[in-house]
Structure formats: C-alpha cells, structure tokens
Amino acid sequence: MKKASRIEKIAARCWNVLNEGKPFTPVFVVGVFVLYQALWGTFDAGAIGWALLLAVPLFAVIYRYDFPLHLRWYLWPPAVMYIGWLGGFSLELQLWAMGWYFFFTVIFWGTIYYHLRIGIPLDNYKRFWRLVLKNSDSTSGNAQEQIPKIVLLLAYLHSAAQSVPGDWQAAFGPLGFTAGFALYAYGVHRAFFDWRPEEPEQFTSTPLPKHPPARRVILVVIDGCRKDRLEEADTPFLDWLKRTGTEYTRMETIYPARTVVCFSTMFTGAYPRDHGITSNMVWKLGVRCESVFDKLREAGKTGRLLGIAHLVDAFGDDVDTVTAVMKNDEADAHIMARARQIMEEKQPDLLAVQLIATDQTGHSRGPLYEEYREKIEEADRHIQSFYQWLKEKGYLEDALFIVCADHGQSDGIGGHAHLDEGERFVPFILHGPMVREGHRVDALRNLTSVTPTICYALGAPYPDRSRGPVLMEAWKPEACVSASATGDGS
Incomplete structure (x- = not known):
C-alpha cells in the first residue's frame, strides 16, 4: 500500500x-478580475491596485462570515443594493466570472480532477x-453561496477601479457600504445562525x-457515512455488530x-475552540492540546492513526498515511491491507483506520445515488474481513472494536x-467482551x-x-469498577 508522498501532502494543503x-x-475573485483586465480591459495597474486596496475590508468581512444553508439567501439584498447605489x-465581467466558476467546479474539479485522482468517469x-x-455547505462548490459573493465583490472591484486612485473622498461610498455590510452580516448571524450544537x-x-477493560482498541471510521443511507444499505456484518454490541442512535458529529x-x-x-482545527484548511500544523496518542505514550502504550494526508496536519507523526490518488473502487481494500501490515509490524494498543471510498463517492457522485449506498456495502465487507483477520491472529482478545463515521453528507456534492x-x-457501534450485547443508547x-x-x-x-463523557452506558x-471505588485512588 503506497504511502502519501511529501508532494501529495503539499498538494492536499x-x-x-x-x-x-x-x-x-x-x-x-481577484484572479478572474485581474485576468479580465489583462485580456479585455485597459489593465491600469494603478486602478487595479486601488480597487483591490479598497476591497480588502469587504474581503475580510466575507471571509469572517459564512452564509451557509438558508443564510445564503441573505447575500443577495446587499449585492443588489450595492449595484443599485454605486453601480459597478x-x-x-460577470459572465466571464460565471464561466470560469462553472469550468472550475464542474469540468476541472468534478470531472478532470476526480478522474485523475480516483478514476471517476469523464462524463461526470x-x-x-x-x-x-x-x-449547501460553505465550500467552493456551493454555487448558491459563491455566486452572490462573486457578483458583489466583482461589482465592488469594477466600480472602485473606475475611480481615481488615491481619491479617498470618492472611496467613502464603497467603504461606507462595507461598514454597513459588516453590521448586516453580524446581525444576520446573530439572529438566524441558530442550529449550532451546544458545547458544554x-x-x-x-x-x-x-x-482497564480492554487490552486493545480498534476503531474503524467510515469517512462521510450518512446514518440514514447506512440503514438502507445491505450491511450484514454491521447489523451483527449492532445485535451483539451497543449502538448509539443519536451520536452527533462536531461543528463544523x-x-x-x-x-x-x-x-x-476537545471542541475546535480548544484544539484549534476549524476547517480542512489548517494554517498552523498540529492540534494545540493533548491528544489520545500523547496520553497513550504517557501510559506506556502506543497508538496509530491510518489515514490520508489531510490528517498529518493535525496529528503529525502519529499518522501512517495512505495515498488518496488511486481508483476509488480499490481504495478501501488497499487501506485495509495497510492496516493489517501496521498491526503485524507495530501491534499498537490503539489502531484507528480511516476508510475513504464512501466519502469520496459522496463528493464526486452525490450521496443520494446508488453508488454511495454500494460503497457503504463495500465498507461493510471490508470491515468484516478485517475483523475476521484480527480474530484469527488473536488481536481481538479482550479488544474493544468500534465502528463509526466522522460526519454524514448532505445533498449535492x-x-x-x-x-x-x-x-x-x-453511525456509532461498540463491540467486545466488555460491551453490553444488543443494547441501544438513544441519549444524545x-x-x-x-x-x-x-x-x-x-x-x-x-x-x-x-x-466528552465516557460512554459508560x-x-x-x-x-x-473504578480505582477510586476500591480505595486504590483515582
């Protein structure tokens, strides 16, 4: 199984x-604006530089505030108001930008990129x-959020580029709009951004x-597995784990x-406010608090996380990487082969494995299509084969076996x-000799x-x-039985 190369790690970032x-x-926005001016405009470097300087505060506000889900509709009134008031x-220019946007998302990203990286058909x-x-989520592929942002920012840049560089009096209008937009964005988020879970x-x-009730923990994460789609899928092994272990029916992911x-x-x-990782774009490498791998070392034990290059940004040398550049139909099989190799060579007390094919299918083909359900069913077979191999090798003796997902997936990409x-x-299932059998926990x-x-x-x-609380149920x-309950300290 090929590891993620240094080039792949840099490319992922x-x-x-x-x-x-x-x-x-x-x-x-800056790219298409400058390119348009170079190819079709006068390319006045002074005017372009002035426009970009005036736009910095507006870019900062838009960077600060996402407008996800239903909030994206609140982007259109400011865009219409700016164009009606200050023109631009x-x-x-707008058609130029829309052409490039859909070329990037649909042709380059959705077709060429996915074809070269994971083998998606060229008619994707x-x-x-x-x-x-x-x-609906705030990625570059969210057209209903990105398009009004692009329209507003390009109108702002175009109108600012028509003014005289250095004329701060003429800049009062655009800058005043930016101040008003900042207040508007703050108010919209304050009033309507109300679905974020509480963080105790x-x-x-x-x-x-x-x-300790377990000698080893094996954790398999089916990246991007929707719980409702899992329940629709034919997954006999995961069904067996549920029947003979404990299932948490309301296990919630983390925001974002x-x-x-x-x-x-x-x-x-920890929550993102503690560990410092707030998106897949990691500006400062490494979590900024202790991890389970740190505490296992402190206890004289070892832990390994097997996953794609993104996870190195958070956990560094505790990650054994696998390349994400391979046909998606082969990815999970290769990952499980690498997991067997790690178990035999390093025999960690904790082995966490990230299966990626379900998530990649959701992103490239959509989670509401048959291909996505089929990838969940493939994951079930891979997990069953891995479980049986672990059992035959004796690695499951007094072991806690966990299967879960890191997040689900919404409609769209x-x-x-x-x-x-x-x-x-x-989905979240625990299994092992120390786990209650046939038990369901419906608590959040x-x-x-x-x-x-x-x-x-x-x-x-x-x-x-x-x-987080220990899942004592x-x-x-x-x-x-705790050490403190026996008088041996806590």
Whole structure:
C-alpha cells in the first residue's frame, strides 16, 4: 500500500485553498478580475491596485462570515443594493466570472480532477453540475453561496477601479457600504445562525477503572457515512455488530463537520475552540492540546492513526498515511491491507483506520445515488474481513472494536460542515467482551466521547482538554469498577 508522498501532502494543503469556501472566494475573485483586465480591459495597474486596496475590508468581512444553508439567501439584498447605489455591474465581467466558476467546479474539479485522482468517469460533468447547484455547505462548490459573493465583490472591484486612485473622498461610498455590510452580516448571524450544537464547558471527570477493560482498541471510521443511507444499505456484518454490541442512535458529529475538524475532536476529546482545527484548511500544523496518542505514550502504550494526508496536519507523526490518488473502487481494500501490515509490524494498543471510498463517492457522485449506498456495502465487507483477520491472529482478545463515521453528507456534492440534513448524526457501534450485547443508547452524545472512552478502555489518562463523557452506558457492570471505588485512588 503506497504511502502519501511529501508532494501529495503539499498538494492536499494547496487544494484546500480552492476547496474551502473562505480562501476560495478571494483567490477566485481577484484572479478572474485581474485576468479580465489583462485580456479585455485597459489593465491600469494603478486602478487595479486601488480597487483591490479598497476591497480588502469587504474581503475580510466575507471571509469572517459564512452564509451557509438558508443564510445564503441573505447575500443577495446587499449585492443588489450595492449595484443599485454605486453601480459597478459589468455584464461581460460577470459572465466571464460565471464561466470560469462553472469550468472550475464542474469540468476541472468534478470531472478532470476526480478522474485523475480516483478514476471517476469523464462524463461526470453530466451529474456534477446539478450537485454544485444543490450543495449547501460553505465550500467552493456551493454555487448558491459563491455566486452572490462573486457578483458583489466583482461589482465592488469594477466600480472602485473606475475611480481615481488615491481619491479617498470618492472611496467613502464603497467603504461606507462595507461598514454597513459588516453590521448586516453580524446581525444576520446573530439572529438566524441558530442550529449550532451546544458545547458544554465541563471536562471529562469519570474515574479511570482499577483494571482497564480492554487490552486493545480498534476503531474503524467510515469517512462521510450518512446514518440514514447506512440503514438502507445491505450491511450484514454491521447489523451483527449492532445485535451483539451497543449502538448509539443519536451520536452527533462536531461543528463544523469537516474531516480534519472531526478527527481532531475524536482524538483529543476537545471542541475546535480548544484544539484549534476549524476547517480542512489548517494554517498552523498540529492540534494545540493533548491528544489520545500523547496520553497513550504517557501510559506506556502506543497508538496509530491510518489515514490520508489531510490528517498529518493535525496529528503529525502519529499518522501512517495512505495515498488518496488511486481508483476509488480499490481504495478501501488497499487501506485495509495497510492496516493489517501496521498491526503485524507495530501491534499498537490503539489502531484507528480511516476508510475513504464512501466519502469520496459522496463528493464526486452525490450521496443520494446508488453508488454511495454500494460503497457503504463495500465498507461493510471490508470491515468484516478485517475483523475476521484480527480474530484469527488473536488481536481481538479482550479488544474493544468500534465502528463509526466522522460526519454524514448532505445533498449535492456530498458537502458537509454546517449540519444540513444527512450530516448531523453518525453511525456509532461498540463491540467486545466488555460491551453490553444488543443494547441501544438513544441519549444524545457527540464525538468528543471517542477519546475519553478509548482512554477509559485502555487505562490511560484523559487529555488536558477532553470534554466528552465516557460512554459508560455501553460497558458491562464488571467493566465499570473504578480505582477510586476500591480505595486504590483515582
């Protein structure tokens, strides 16, 4: 199984500049504006520089405030108001930008990029344009959010470029609009951004057990697996795990539900405000709090995370990478082969494995199509084969086996971040000799519980910012005897 190369890690970070909505908007708008001026305009460097200088505050406001889900409709009134008040609407410039936008999202991203990286058919553009129009999360592929932002910013730049460079009196109008837009954006988010889950202030406080109930923890994450689509799929092995283990039916992902954010929470027990990873675009490498891998080392144990290059940005050398540049139909099989190799060579006390094919199918083909359900069914077979191999090798003796997802996926290009329908709740199953059989937990929990539950199982201290409760409902009574309850300390 090929590892992610240094070039692939750098390329993944560069791609996030264009994939994440926040950095994409200024990069795209400035790029198409300057290119238009060079090819079709007068290319007055002074006027372009003046326009870009005046636009910096507006770019900053738009970078600061996402307008996800239904909030994106609130972008159109300011755009219409600016054009009606200060002008700046150039039909040629706007058509130029829209042409480049749909070329980038539908042809380059949805067709060429996915074909070269994971083998998607070259006619994917026939479906991908519909997915871009339906996507609701704040990525570059969210047309209903990006288009009004592009229209507004280009009108602003075009009108500013018509003014005399250095004429601050003439700049009062655009700058005044920016101030008003900032207040408007703040008010919209204050009044209508009301679906973000609560983030409790408490830290994990469950006393550790006198005798750790597990010798090893195996965690398999089906990246981007929608819970409702899993329930529709033919997954006999996962169904067996549910019948003979404990299922959490209301396990909630983390906000914002981006892969690196969710994994950072899963392996620190902390919210993004604590671990510092707030999108897949990681400006400063490494989580800024302790992780489960740190605490396992402190306890004389080892942990490994097997995943794609993105996860190195959060966990560095604790990650064994796999390349994400391969046919999607082969990806999960290669990952599981690498997982077997790691288990035999390193025999970690914690092995976490990221399966990527389901997520990549959701992004490239859409999560409401048959291909997505089929990838979930493939994941079920891969997990069953891996489980049987672990059992035959003796690695499952007194082991806790967990299957979950990091986030779901909404309609469109499989977007996920702001908890649209299909994103919020994820599958979560625990299995092992210390786990209650045939048990369902319907209480609301979230992914901050992953790390404290692993620490409890292995007898390792909790990380310093771990906030999630240990999933005590899953344990058999004999696994819940704490050291403090026996008089041996906590």
